[in-house]
Amino acid sequence: MTNSPLTILLCGPRGFCAGVDRAIQIVVLALKRYGAPVYVRHEIVHNRYVVEGLEAKGAIFVEELDEIPVEHRQQPVVFSAHGVPKSVPADAETRNLFYLDATCPLVSKVHKQAMRHERLGRHVVLIGHAGHPEVIGTMGQLPEGAVSLIETVEDAERYEPADPDNLGFVTQTTLSVQDTAAVIAKLQERFPNLTAPSADSICYATTNRQEAVSAAAPGCDLFIIVGAPNSSNSRRLVEVAKRAGAKDAILVQRAAELDFDAIGEIRTLGLSAGASAPEVVVNEIIEAFRARFDATVELAETAIENEHFLVNRQLRDVELTVDDMAFVNGR
Structure with missing residues (x-):
């Protein structure tokens, strides 16, 4: 029996943004420069694949700074891409901790x-x-x-x-x-006198991913967003897909979560990824559909991103291996 035809509309841009790329790179570079363990306050980005990959490299994730053992206080602690209140670096200084701020610019x-x-x-x-x-x-x-x-x-x-x-x-x-x-x-x-910020607060990556999903969604039987349940930008993409005309839209962290019995026979699938979701998982999901459908992938691209944010000055001369760079880039 031949598989049913399926068109996969693969959105671009998708996945890692420059801020996420920078944050992950900071942890990897810190491990290279200072050795394990490197502590990270909260998830560096909202993605378990990324967090578990960093844990395998020697990162230890904590919720608060008081969880860092006294004997490890000479090791760096990284603040996540989401940013922290001013009280957190102040607390780090009180504890004589060396910290690296990975807050997205x-x-x-x-x-x-x-x-x-x-x-x-x-x-x-x-x-x-x-x-x-x-x-x-x-x-x-x-x-x-x-x-x-x-x-x-x-x-x-x-x-x-x-x-x-x-x-x-x-x-x-x-x-x-x-x-x-x-x-x-x-x-x-x-409030007619309400003052706007000097520049739009919603970041370019959020806007670009929403525009790509909105353009691809009409006519889709199903739209899959790769991302974590606690990822705000990923959840918003699900909402955008439904609003823009997809018959259904779901948030998926890994291909193993896909329920193909529930998905049934579809002809057009939209696919994108939140800004903290790695490309390796997108490819994993494409392969899962290729195993069950005669799938053709078409790129639905609405913008090209070339932004790059510098890492902390202390880390700029550390070199990464090819494997390190593949992980940093989500591949």
Whole structure:
């Protein structure tokens, strides 16, 4: 029996962004320079494949700095790509820890925008998801009470600031562009003097991946997003695919999670990956479909990314092997 034909629309851009690539590279370079163990506060990026790969190389992940044994305090600790509150590096210095900050430069830019609003006397409105590490990190750049978190249009409708004429907003970098625009529009309708940040807070990679998925989704029987359940930008891609016309969309971490009985007979599959998902898993999923369908892969590309962020100065002269680079690049 011949397999049914299947067209796989493979989105581009997809997968690792420059900030994720930089964060993973920092951990690998630190292991090369300082030896194991290298401690990492929280998941360096939201992807178990990446975390487990780094653990195999000698990284140890901790939730808080007090978990680092006294005898290992000369070893570096890396702060994740999502950013941390100011209290975390202060705590590291109190403990005489050597730390390397892997915060994505685009997240750092949001921190600076928020601090600028506050310096100019504005109360900061942060559009984002409560509990997300990036939101915790951004709110932690300013004194308690200086930031109000708005998650939805309904929140924006209910929000009652102390001084409606002195507000400035920033956003989490990984939000849905469409949903965020609706929240901002509601805030601007209610508070005409609301000041925008000097540059768009939603990062280029988030925007590019959403645009590619939106373009590919119409007519897809199923859209698969490779990513972790705790990855904000990956979950947003599932929402974008459904909104743009895919009959169904799911989030998958590995090919082993695919339920082909539930998937059934499909003719067009959309496929993309969140900014912290490695290309090796995308290829794994393509091969799983090729084993069951007569699959043809077509590239659905809407942009080309060539951004590159420098690693910490202490690590720039460390050389990586070919295998190291393949891991850093998610391949």
